[in-house]
Amino acid sequence: MSHEHVSNTKRIWFVFALLSVVTTVEVILGIYKPASLEFNHFIGLNLLNWIFYILTIFKAYYIVWAFMHMEGEKSSLRWSVVSPVIFLVLYLLFILLTEGHYIYGVFKDSTIKWNF
Amino acid sequence: MEATVTTANNDEKTWGGGEHIQPLGASYGKMMMWFFIVSDALTFSGFLAAYGFSRFKFIETWPLADEVFTHFPFMHGVSAPMYYVALMTFILIFSSVTMVLAVDAGHQLKKTKVAIYMFLTIIGGFIFVGSQAWEWKNFIKGEYGAIETAGGSLLQFVDKDGKRVALADFAVKLPEQREALTRSHSTWFMEDAETQPTYTVAEVQAGFKAHPELLIRTEKLTEHKKKTVLSREESETHLANAKYVVEGANLTRNEYGSKLFADFFFFITGFHGFHVFSGVIINIIIFFNVLLGTYEKRRSYEMVEKVGLYWHFVDLVWVFVFTVFYLV
Numbered sequence: 001m002s003h004e005h006v007s008n009t010k011r012i013w014f015v016f017a018l019l020s021v022v023t024t025v026e027v028i029l030g031i032y033k034p035a036s037l038e039f040n041h042f043i044g045l046n047l048l049n050w051i052f053y054i055l056t057i058f059k060a061y062y063i064v065w066a067f068m069h070m071e072g073e074k075s076s077l078r079w080s081v082v083s084p085v086i087f088l089v090l091y092l093l094f095i096l097l098t099e100g101h102y103i104y105g106v107f108k109d110s111t112i113k114w115n116f
Numbered sequence: 117m118e119a120t121v122t123t124a125n126n127d128e129k130t131w132g133g134g135e136h137i138q139p140l141g142a143s144y145g146k147m148m149m150w151f152f153i154v155s156d157a158l159t160f161s162g163f164l165a166a167y168g169f170s171r172f173k174f175i176e177t178w179p180l181a182d183e184v185f186t187h188f189p190f191m192h193g194v195s196a197p198m199y200y201v202a203l204m205t206f207i208l209i210f211s212s213v214t215m216v217l218a219v220d221a222g223h224q225l226k227k228t229k230v231a232i233y234m235f236l237t238i239i240g241g242f243i244f245v246g247s248q249a250w251e252w253k254n255f256i257k258g259e260y261g262a263i264e265t266a267g268g269s270l271l272q273f274v275d276k277d278g279k280r281v282a283l284a285d286f287a288v289k290l291p292e293q294r295e296a297l298t299r300s301h302s303t304w305f306m307e308d309a310e311t312q313p314t315y316t317v318a319e320v321q322a323g324f325k326a327h328p329e330l331l332i333r334t335e336k337l338t339e340h341k342k343k344t345v346l347s348r349e350e351s352e353t354h355l356a357n358a359k360y361v362v363e364g365a366n367l368t369r370n371e372y373g374s375k376l377f378a379d380f381f382f383f384i385t386g387f388h389g390f391h392v393f394s395g396v397i398i399n400i401i402i403f404f405n406v407l408l409g410t411y412e413k414r415r416s417y418e419m420v421e422k423v424g425l426y427w428h429f430v431d432l433v434w435v436f437v438f439t440v441f442y443l444v
Contacts, residue, residue, distance in 0.1 A: 008220050016213045020206065027202040030182070030443045038341065049444050056439040060432055067216045067428040069421075074141035081150055089161045096165045100172030107173075 015066040022055050145418065149425045156391075160433050163384050164440050170376045177269070177335035179373035180343070181442050183280075187254045201442050204247045205434065208392075211240025212431040215399075219424045222417025227406065230420060234403040237427065241396035248389045255381065258364030261313070262371040263320060265357040270373050272333045273324070274345055281330060283361065287315040287323040313361040324355055335373045381441065388437055391430045398423050 029037070029048060037048040045053075065071045070078055131137060131144050140147065171178050182197035189200070218233035261283035263271040273281045299307050315323075324330055332351035336344045346354060362371045370378035402423050411417045 009217065012213060012216050012220065016209065019209050023202065023205055023209065026439075026443060027198050030198050052439050052443045056435055059435050063212065063428055063432045063435065067212055067431070068425055069219075077140040077142055077147075077150070080140065081154055085154060085157050085161070088158060089165070092161060092165045093168065096169040097172055100169040101175075103173045104175055108176075 011066060015062050019059055019062060022059055026052060026055055143418065145422050146425070149422050153425065153429045156429065157433075160384075160387075160436070163380075163387065164436060167380045167384065167440060170374075170380065174374050174376070176337055177374060178337070179335075179377050180337075180341070184255070184372045185251065185442065186259075187251075189250070198442060200247070200251065201438065204244055204251075205438055207240055207247070208244050208431050208434050211237045211244065212428055214240065215424045215427045219417070219421050222411070222420045225412070225415065225417065227409065227412050230411075230417060231403065231406045234399060234406060234420070238396055238399050238403060241392055241399065241427075245389055245392050245396065248385060248392075252382075252385075255378070256364050256366070258362075258371045260371065261315075261361065261363045263317070263355065263358045264360040264362050264369055265354065266359045267357065268375075270335050270362070270371070271354055271358070272343070272371070274331050274333045276329050276331070278333075278345055280333075283315055283320060283323075283363070286327045286330060287319045288326060290316070290319050290322060313363050315361050317358045317361055320361055321355055321358060324351075384437060385441070388430070388433055391433065395423075395427050395430050398426065 029051065033048060037051065038046055040047050042050060064082075070081070131139065142150065185201060186195045186197050187200060188194065188196040214233045214236040218230050218237065221229035221233060259282065260272065260280050262273075265271060273283070273286070275281050297306055328348065330351070331348060332346045332354055333343045334346060334354070338344055360369065362369050364371060365378040365381075367379055367382065369375055372378065402419055405411060405419065406417075411419060
């Protein structure tokens with residue numbers, strides 16, 4: 001078996017502390033919304049949202065790697081789980097957000113009022 | 117019972133292909149759980165991407181989350197954005213920790229420890245589902261009420277300082293009333309599709325006229341990410357187009373803004389809550405199996421590991437839902 005049967009309690013509590021700190025930071029930023037972050041954009045997204053997304057991915061990484069014990073699995077399993085999700089999600093987001101933005105433009109520049 | 121409680125068969129981890137052959141180094145059960153998780157992750161991604169699509173479509177009028185979710189238990193009238201949902205997030209993360217501790221204890225075949233941690237996980241799951249129900253209740257009930265115009269846009273009321281004003285604070289009671297038509301008062305096929313709001317459009321309009329300090333706030337976001345407040349004259353012309361009084365939220369309309377916002381909120385958090393609920397049920401089943409000593413007899417707590425995978429996945433989804441719905 002790939003899993004050694006020793007106790008990992010220390011690492012578990014470490015990851016818990018990490019996730020808690022990151023969540024706290026997110027909540028504080030979400031409540032105060034510093035204007036310097038919120039109104040400065042980088043590639044179409046404001047800095048505050050960049051931080052939120054990066055911290056989210058960071059938390060997701062630790063949940064999957066530590067809690068779901070992905071770090072103990074073979075790399076073939078790791079890649080078969082992670083790569084399809086990442087590529088399909090990026091593709092889906094690209095298509096849907098581009099189209100959503102396009103429709104926004106159509107409504108904005110036309111006289112059609114269509115709220116659905 | 118021999119048929120259900122496995123005592124003789126210790127080959128839980130092997131595939132049909134042979135003693136030691138395990139594709140990708142994973143046992144059959146775990147591999148199937150991973151298959152499920154990947155497909156479920158894509159389902160949730162589809163929902164969240166659809167939310168993004170609709171939000172991009174109405175990017176200038178989308179409701180602001182910190183104005184919608186402002187309740188905290190036992191704190192009436194206090195605007196506490198984010199705090200409650202942050203608490204829910206902590207509860208779910210913590211239940212994930214107890215779950216992984218149960219898995220860890222399972223590796224060392226410590227039955228009592230596994231049972232205790234499983235129990236804590238179940239409690240955490242119930243608290244989370246309960247919190248979500250409470251959040252839904254507040255969302256459905258609403259706080260201030262609003263007006264929907266004939267064109268489908270939403271008007272909210274504010275005072276001179278831009279503070280929200282509830283309909284109940286200014287609407288007048290007019291003598292003519294129309295009650296909702298219910299089956300008990302009519303033939304069986306005659307019934308109003310919606311329940312009647314507390315005030316009619318005419319009552320809100322009359323109340324607005326009587327309170328010259330009130331202004332109307334539209335859905336449109338300014339460049340400072342605040343809702344636009346109209347002048348008194350503009351407010352009056354906008355209010356003349358009023359069609360419905362909206363109180364709270366349902367799938368048709370909601371007092372917070374874009375109709376799609378409430379639809380996605382109900383659908384995505386509802387689907388996630390359903391996952392948490394099924395997770396709790398599965399955890400309870402496994403918890404009793406632990407108590408009965410099923411896995412002790414197998415000398416393997418892999419089943420706990422498998423439900424653990426599912427439980428962590430539910431936590432993982434929440435991390436994304438939290439970001440997309442409450443933060444961004």
